[in-house]
Amino acid sequence: MTETIRKRPPRRKTQERLVQAVLFFCAAVSVFTTLGIVGVLLFETIEFFREVPLWSFLTDTQWTPLFSDKHFGILPLACGTFLTAAIAIAVAMPVGLLTAVFLSEYAGDRLRGTVKPVLEILAGIPTVVYGYFALLFVTPLLQRFIPGMAGFNALSPGIVMGIMIIPMISSLSEDAMYAVPQNLREAAQALGASRLQTAFGVVVPSAFSGIAASFLLAVSRAIGETMIVAIAAGQQPRLTLDPTHPVETMTAYIVQVSLGDTPTGTIEYKTIFAVGMALFLATLVLNLLSHGLRERFSEKYG
Amino acid sequence: MTPATVETQEELTQAFAIQGLNSWYGSFHALKGVSMTIPEKRVTAIIGPSGCGKSTLIRCLNRINDLIPGFRVEGQIAFKGQNLYDPALDPIQVRLQIGMVFQKPNPFPKSIYDNVAFGPRLCGEKDRSKLDAIVEESLRKAALWGEVKEKLKQSALALSGGQQQRLCIARTLAVGPEVLLLDEPCSALDPIATAKIEELLMDLKKSYTVVLVTHNMQQAARASDYTGFMLLGELVEFALTAKIFTNPTNSRTEAYITGRFG
Amino acid sequence: MKLEGAVLRNLLARRRRAEWIFKIAASGALLFALGTLGVLLLDVLRDGLGWLDWDFLTHFPSRKPEQAGILSALAGTFYLMILTILIAFPLGVGAAIYLEEYAKKHWFSRIVEVNIANLAGVPSVIYGLLGLELFVRTMGLGRSLIAGALTMALLVLPIIIIAAREAIRTVPNPIREASYALGASRWQTVWHQVLPVAFPGMLTGSILAFSRAIGEASPLITLGALTYIAFLPDGLTSPFTVIPIQIFNWVSRPQKAFLNCAAAAILVMLAILLAMNAVAVFLRHRTQRRMTL
Numbered sequence: 011m012t013e014t015i016r017k018r019p020p021r022r023k024t025q026e027r028l029v030q031a032v033l034f035f036c037a038a039v040s041v042f043t044t045l046g047i048v049g050v051l052l053f054e055t056i057e058f059f060r061e062v063p064l065w066s067f068l069t070d071t072q073w074t075p076l077f078s079d080k081h082f083g084i085l086p087l088a089c090g091t092f093l094t095a096a097i098a099i100a101v102a103m104p105v106g107l108l109t110a111v112f113l114s115e116y117a118g119d120r121l122r123g124t125v126k127p128v129l130e131i132l133a134g135i136p137t138v139v140y141g142y143f144a145l146l147f148v149t150p151l152l153q154r155f156i157p158g159m160a161g162f163n164a165l166s167p168g169i170v171m172g173i174m175i176i177p178m179i180s181s182l183s184e185d186a187m188y189a190v191p192q193n194l195r196e197a198a199q200a201l202g203a204s205r206l207q208t209a210f211g212v213v214v215p216s217a218f219s220g221i222a223a224s225f226l227l228a229v230s231r232a233i234g235e236t237m238i239v240a241i242a243a244g245q246q247p248r249l250t251l252d253p254t255h256p257v258e259t260m261t262a263y264i265v266q267v268s269l270g271d272t273p274t275g276t277i278e279y280k281t282i283f284a285v286g287m288a289l290f291l292a293t294l295v296l297n298l299l300s301h302g303l304r305e306r307f308s309e310k311y312g
Numbered sequence: 313m314t315p316a317t318v319e320t321q322e323e324l325t326q327a328f329a330i331q332g333l334n335s336w337y338g339s340f341h342a343l344k345g346v347s348m349t350i351p352e353k354r355v356t357a358i359i360g361p362s363g364c365g366k367s368t369l370i371r372c373l374n375r376i377n378d379l380i381p382g383f384r385v386e387g388q389i390a391f392k393g394q395n396l397y398d399p400a401l402d403p404i405q406v407r408l409q410i411g412m413v414f415q416k417p418n419p420f421p422k423s424i425y426d427n428v429a430f431g432p433r434l435c436g437e438k439d440r441s442k443l444d445a446i447v448e449e450s451l452r453k454a455a456l457w458g459e460v461k462e463k464l465k466q467s468a469l470a471l472s473g474g475q476q477q478r479l480c481i482a483r484t485l486a487v488g489p490e491v492l493l494l495d496e497p498c499s500a501l502d503p504i505a506t507a508k509i510e511e512l513l514m515d516l517k518k519s520y521t522v523v524l525v526t527h528n529m530q531q532a533a534r535a536s537d538y539t540g541f542m543l544l545g546e547l548v549e550f551a552l553t554a555k556i557f558t559n560p561t562n563s564r565t566e567a568y569i570t571g572r573f574g
Numbered sequence: 575m576k577l578e579g580a581v582l583r584n585l586l587a588r589r590r591r592a593e594w595i596f597k598i599a600a601s602g603a604l605l606f607a608l609g610t611l612g613v614l615l616l617d618v619l620r621d622g623l624g625w626l627d628w629d630f631l632t633h634f635p636s637r638k639p640e641q642a643g644i645l646s647a648l649a650g651t652f653y654l655m656i657l658t659i660l661i662a663f664p665l666g667v668g669a670a671i672y673l674e675e676y677a678k679k680h681w682f683s684r685i686v687e688v689n690i691a692n693l694a695g696v697p698s699v700i701y702g703l704l705g706l707e708l709f710v711r712t713m714g715l716g717r718s719l720i721a722g723a724l725t726m727a728l729l730v731l732p733i734i735i736i737a738a739r740e741a742i743r744t745v746p747n748p749i750r751e752a753s754y755a756l757g758a759s760r761w762q763t764v765w766h767q768v769l770p771v772a773f774p775g776m777l778t779g780s781i782l783a784f785s786r787a788i789g790e791a792s793p794l795i796t797l798g799a800l801t802y803i804a805f806l807p808d809g810l811t812s813p814f815t816v817i818p819i820q821i822f823n824w825v826s827r828p829q830k831a832f833l834n835c836a837a838a839a840i841l842v843m844l845a846i847l848l849a850m851n852a853v854a855v856f857l858r859h860r861t862q863r864r865m866t867l
Contacts, residue, residue, distance in 0.1 A: 022759060029761045030676055036668030037677070037686055040735065043728050044689050047700060050707040105603040112600035118381070125604065132611055134782075134847065136789025138818045139618065139840050142825055146833060147617045176607045193418040197480070200376055200412040201431040201487055202404050204589045206596050211430065216421050227695065234697025236792035237818070241825055261699050261792065268702070268796045274711055282796075286703045290696065297695035301688065310421070402586050436585060 051290055054283030061277055067284070073247035073258075075281045076267070082281065084288060086247035090164065090257035091289075094239055095232035097168025097253060098175060102228055105172075106179025107221070113180070114187040115209040126181065133177040141241030144170040149242065156254060162244025165253035171238050175228045182227065186220025187213050189311045219310070223303035230296035234289065236261035260289045324351040327491060327521040328373060333387035335368060337380065342368045344545040345387075350538075355513055355522040357536035357553065359529055361568070365545040366525045367415075370493050373523065374410040375403040391491075408435070411489035415496040417476035419468035419483075424460050427468045427479055431487035446486050454482035455512050474505025478512065491521045498531065510535045529569055533557050541565045618844070622837025630838055634804040635820065639831035644839050646803045647820035650719070651788060651846075653807050654816055657723030658730065658787060663780055665727070666734030670776075673735070674742040675764050694732040701729045702796025710797060717798040720810040725793055730783045737779020741772040774861040781854040785847050791818035817843045 059067070062082045070083025109129070113122045149166040153159050190213050198208040214221065236259075244256025245266045258266070264282045272278045328350040335343040343365045350356050358366040371377045372385060375396060389396045396406055419427050428447045429437075437443055447464070451457040456478040460471070468479055477497055484492060494513075498506040513522055513535050526532050532539050533553060540550040541562075549556065549565045560566045633643025669686075677683035705725030715721040745768050753763040794816060802823065803815040817839055824836035 026759055026761055030672075033668045033672035033676060036665050037672040039665055039728075040669060040690050040693060040731060041686060043693060043704070043731065046708055047696065047704050050704050051700075054707065105607055108596075108600045108603040109607065112597075112604065116597070116600070125608075128611075129607060132607060134786070134851070135614070136791075136818055136843060136847070138789065138791050138821045138825070139614070139844070142821065142836055142840060143614045143617060145825060146621070147613070173607065173610050180607075191418070193414055193416060194420060196376055196379065196414060197418045197420070197483075198430070199379060200374060200407055200414075201434065201483065202408040203430075203434050204404055204593060206593050207434055207589070211434070212420055230695055234695075234699065236697065236699045237822065240792070241822065261697065264699050264703070265792060265795050268706075268798060271798075283703060283707075286700055290700050293695060293697055294692065297692045298688075300695075301691050402590075404586060404589065405582065408582075 047290065051283055051287040054280050055287045058277070058280035058284040061280070062284075071249050073263075075278055080277070084260075084285065086249045087258060087260045087263055087285060088288070089249050089251070090239075090243065090247065091233055091259040091261070093164045093251055093253060093257060094168040094171060094243060094259055095229060097165060098171035098232040098235075099225075099229060101169050101172025102175045102179050102232075103225065106176045106224075106228075107183060109176070109180040110183035110187060110221075111209050111214065114184045115205060115213060122184075126184070129177045129180060132174060135174070137174070137235060137237040138241070140170050140174055141167070141238045144238055144242035159254040160244070160256050162242065162246075162256040163254050164243055164257045167238045167242040168253065170242070171232055171235050174235070174238070175231055178228045178231060179224050182224030183217070183221045186217040186224070186307060189220070189307075190216045191311065217307070219303045220307040223300040223307065226296045226300035226303070230293045230300065233296070234261060234293050236265060240265045260285045264289075324354070326350065327352040327391065328523075329388075329390045331388040331390075333369070333372065333385070333389060335372060335377070335383065335385040337368075338382040342545055343372070343385075346542075346545075346547045348540060348547055348550050350521065350523060352521045353517055353519070354537040355517050355524055355535055356538045356540065357524045357526055357532035358540045358542060359526060359532045359568075360542035360548075362527060364542040366542050367495055369542070370412075370495055370523055370525045373491070373493055374407050374412050376407070376412060378403055408487055409489055410491040410493060411484035411487055412493040412495065413477070413480050413484055413497050416500050417473055417480055419471070419476050419479050421467065421469055423465050424468050424471070424479060425464040428483050428486045430483060435487070450482040450486040451479075453485050453516070454478045455508065455515075456482055472505070474501050474508060477501060477505070477509060481509075481512070481516075489520070491523065492516060494522065494524045496525055496527060499527065506531070529557075541568060543568070615844075618837050618840050621834055622839075622841045625834045625838035626841055630835075631842070635802060635823075636804075639829060639835055642824075642832070642835050644817060644820055644842060646806060647815050647817045647839070648842070649806045650803070650814035651816040653719055654722055654726065654814065655784060655788060657719060657810075658726040659780075659784060661723060662727035662730050662734055662783075666731050666780065667738050667776055669731075669735045670738030670742055671764055671768075674739055675760065675768065690732045690735055694736065698729055698790055699792040699796055701725055702793035704728065705793060705797045716811060717800065717813055718811040719807050719814045722794055722797055722799060722814060722816075725797055726787050726790070729790065729793060730787050733783040733786070734776075734780050737783060738772070738776045741775030741779060742768060744775060745771045774857055778854045778858045778861075781850050781857075785850040785854075788816075788846060788850075789818055789843065791816070791822050794819060795822070817846075 067082050067084055069085070070081050071085050072081035072083050073086045074081045113125060117125070144167045148170055149161060149163065152166055159165070194212050194216060195208050198212040203211060239259045240262040243259065243262060245258050245262055246256045247258040247263065248255060250257065263285055267278055267282045326349045330346055330348050330350070333343055333346040334341070346369060358369060360366050368377065372389060373396070377383045377385070385397060391410065394401070420430065425447055428450050429443050432443060432446050437446070448457060451460060456475060459475060468476065471479060481492070498509055501509070510531065513524065516522060524532070524536060536553045538551070539553040539556045541548045541556065543564060549560060549562045551561070556565065557569060560569065630643045631648065632645055633641060634645050635647075636642040673683055673686060702725065705721060709715045709721035709724050710717060749767050749771065750763055753767045758766070799819055800813055800815055803813060807814045821836045821839045821843070824832040824839065
């Protein structure tokens, strides 16, 4: 019986193997990318720490690698990053969450179908455009209310960055809330809960890991955002939490150095990799946490 | 259709008086002129094949169907003389008086304690010792206290299906309703868990009006005092359970309970 | 827990008030987000529309704002995108096919999966650092178009893989089973059955990914792309600039008139993005209609 089944021609078998190898290579590129990023950052960062002790990198309160009196304390850059990201989250979190609850629990399908794509335009606008908007529209507007605010400051790019990440929080949180089974809503309402009590007493807590994942992703995005802060926050590393002053973020510093022609092997060149490493680690932790939370959420309601 | 009435041997107060009830999901006519009276402090079972409208009927009794877009209702449901669909009446008020337990156990993903305390907290109860008392009392009434009193702080999702369903009953009782609506409460449970719930119903009818939707005729026969049989959105027959199962008036009822269709 | 009379009325009134407050707050939040979008567009239109003319599109940048144009940036963006698409699209589709149709669910595909999710979240400026060290320095490509395209390709690759996988998942399994039942090999099934159905979806997702890349400035600045270029790229190793970098350059100038140049360039860029998104929406709409017929 088996005799009568024609054997596949050997050429086809080789072809199959070849195709599979090529496809495997494509999938492996993404792994190589990660290895490349880690390798490059690690290599130059180790070089950097041969010249600058880790302790002074972490504790020095000045960042002046481009001056003759060089200091390599990451704190001012970390502080600028933290400050702008915190302002962004302070804008995006309440607006995004309110929007998400409204779209998921109140809006009909038609309203949700219109509003969501329009909101997502916000995430699709290039960041240089937001930088332009922050510097030339929002800052002058804020200066009318806050006299003495500098032309470059943390507040304006922070707010604009917050607006940019609203759809990230609202869309992902809304997806999470939408996935909460309808029978939990019915249970709450059968117990006499109002819509609002159902939303905040049952739906939001049930979707909590999904919402938290969107929140972490938004923080990661705000930390890594570059052009808005490079354009509108000024480029002065400064250890301050006053949002009306100019600051410099880690990302903006990388851009600042890259704009000048910095030869390989110099300490200035190495600094951008050390800063890049700090940035990479911070966002990596946030992304991994977010990914873990999302997996947990989809296990619960997948 | 003439209103189905129950030949009573006992003096009964009526809980629900339903008059010419019609309802639609969009263009689908789900209930067709249902009229019946449901007695107080008795177990009334509604049976019928799936899609006959029994769930729709029970879901009209606490206006939980209001949440479904495109749902429409005509006719009258009076609960102790009060029209439930009176536009001036807040549906939340209705649901506080008329509790409901669903087909699939649906505990909130919170602790056992927080599940039971959910309703009272909505009503503004913050006093910890009062909440403790309500939680204990409700769990006792639902015959669950002994099994969970040591682990009130644990997640309700860790309980077995039968325990979860009794928790849902306790959660409903904690609000202090007068009526319990149960929509196929045992369809997702094994026979032992089912027996426990049926036993519980015997107990609960001393203080609550119970309306039980079930597709399980044995359950209706065992657990209820009155039974209504529904078919294709109509109430075919409504009578004492003993009578329905031994001597039904309508031939379609007879066909159903003897298992010729359904 | 019996509530009666005044207590109940009070409770219900309080809940209704809370509902109202929430609705007002949520509408406010929504209006804030959508309103900002409107204000942003109006602001750019007001500043830039007057500067946007044929000369602006066909002139090189200049020290004099009145004569400045975006020809080199426009050409740079165009060439860079073509190259990026040529590199990233086949790679992304290949990876997606491997993960969906070939990989067994073992540790390797699990690692790739987590890896892709994380890569999608790595800040774009980090990709610039990778490109700088790997393509510009180590491989000696210099600050060239090809170095930029390779960097951008790696940046969009995770998004393309995710989009392509989603498109492949929409292909119903019976199609595959039917193909295997007729004796087709795995690759024949993929090539003749799965890809034709999934292709429009892959294209739509990829267009959206590339439209994101068009607006990216930071990885290219980090790479060392120049901000002032007064010639057209003439080969893979030619230096280049792109529209977002040109915008960044103009925004950083002190002269007020350059800000109008920046606004006009923003309008050009937004128009390109709008066109790409329109194509994506059109494609999606067309395939949806075909699938339901």
